[in-house]
Amino acid sequence: MTNGTGRSDNLADLLRAGSTPLAARWVELAAAPLKGRLSVAELARELDELYAAILAGVASGSRDIQAEPYAEARALLGDLSRRRARAGFTPSETAIGVFALKQALFELVDRAEVGGGLPEVVAASQLLDGLGLWTFEAYAKAREEVIDEQAEQLLELTTPVVKLWDGVLAVPLVGTLDSARTQVVMEKLLESLVVTGAAHAIIDITGVLAVDTQVAQHLLKTVMAARLMGAECTISGIRPHIAQTIVGLGIEFGDITTKASLADALRHALRRSGVDVIAADGRR
């Protein structure tokens, strides 16, 4: 990309002279692919601001979008891309906002309404390509941020420790159990045991798709740790196909209590703590 001051193009004059028709046409072109998901008034406000920032950069004489005069334009574009990324727009729908200005400018020059020729077209083209790439990068960065946030939320969300009864805690596990997840589960469970003083913990694996040796090892370690703290730990939610696979693998759960369903595990925990569930009319 070319840069430096004292250029021989009149891009700044062109952008200034044609600002009204250019901005209007820009909004029109940029709005089309968004199909009404963003109001034209809102888009016009965003692009007007951006237009002013780009004009300020161009007026400085510099054509390097990484240079200081373009700081505001870059910041505005970054914000715009982030908003688009979070609102679920595609990268193309986001970048079209910048490239539409190019088309609007070419149309204007083509109709020879405000003057301007090849030097201006080339300069504008290079400048807007640079800004378009900047938009892509900002968009990708915003999407990565979203993914990181979601991964973190998921880690927290998918490992809740819930109280089922006085002295009975449960951890329903869902999805894939890797080392990081297990670590979180174990820490949360042991902490909750201390805080609530619960004597029973139930780890429910109904939502775990497959129990391989790594998952089993993680489960066993968690149970052992809970036991060391004086709590009894039950594993529930072992479905038939999981049970057959565990047997096939040759994993032994030893003296750890396992139950087919969370209800069975709760009943077991209640019995162990001396509570029996009896229907109101006296029948079980």
Added chain:
Amino acid sequence: MTREDIPIVADEDVVRVRQVVRSYAQRAKLSLVDQTKLVTATSELARNTLTYGGGGSAVVELLGEGRRQGVRASFRDDGPGIPDITLALTDGWTSGQGMGLGLSGARRLVDEFDLDTAVGRGTTVTVTKWSR
């Protein structure tokens, strides 16, 4: 698609192998038990490829042979290889931190099991599960 290559270089790839194998097993109309067995076996082998083979790749294929369908998964690495196959296939023996059931357990969970290894030449494990 009846064949898929999956590189195994990180923990996420083990999850990806499981997902691909599961979808292939469903397409081959394996029962839920057989699906789970195959997915679990491939999960073990993929993790072995990563942990002991230092990474490698997996190839998952859909097989059709007459009326029955099946899924074949092959795991290849260029790691150190296995010096003693009999020992490696012994329940409870491990050269690492695991339970020592991955390789031997995987063999029990599938219909066909083939282990090709030599010290310094890497390891290839191929497993197949057929629909009943």
